[in-house]
Amino acid sequence: MEPELETPVTERSRIDLRAEGSCxxxxxxxxxxxxxxxxLNTWLRLVQxxxxxxxxxxPVHS
Incomplete structure (x- = not known):
């Protein structure tokens, strides 16, 4: 998701996203x-x- 972090959709919000282990x-x-x-809607949708x-x-290995 780094490209999404590098080019903000709007100047009215700032996002910090990081992963540590399984969190x-x-x-x-x-x-x-x-x-x-x-x-929130955008980022929660991307995470989902x-x-x-x-x-x-x-399906080949199920």
């Missing part, structure tokens, strides 16, 4: 509640997609 830390700072909600992709079992 993922996401810190979002926003200038207003609308930006906070938008950033990444989790879903990792969770998919290989």
């Amino acid at each position: 993922l830390y996401l810190s979002i700072q926003a200038d207003d509640i609308v930006s906070m909600r938008s950033s 997609v990444a989790y879903d992709v990792v969770s998919v079992k290989d």
Whole structure:
């Protein structure tokens, strides 16, 4: 997810994302509640997609 961190979608929020072991830390700072909600929705969706992709079992080896 580094490209997403390097090019912010908006100047109204800042994101810090880091992984330590099996934990993922996401810190979002926003200038207003609308930006906070938008950033949270975007990043939680990206995390969910990444989790879903990792969770998919290989049908050939099932």
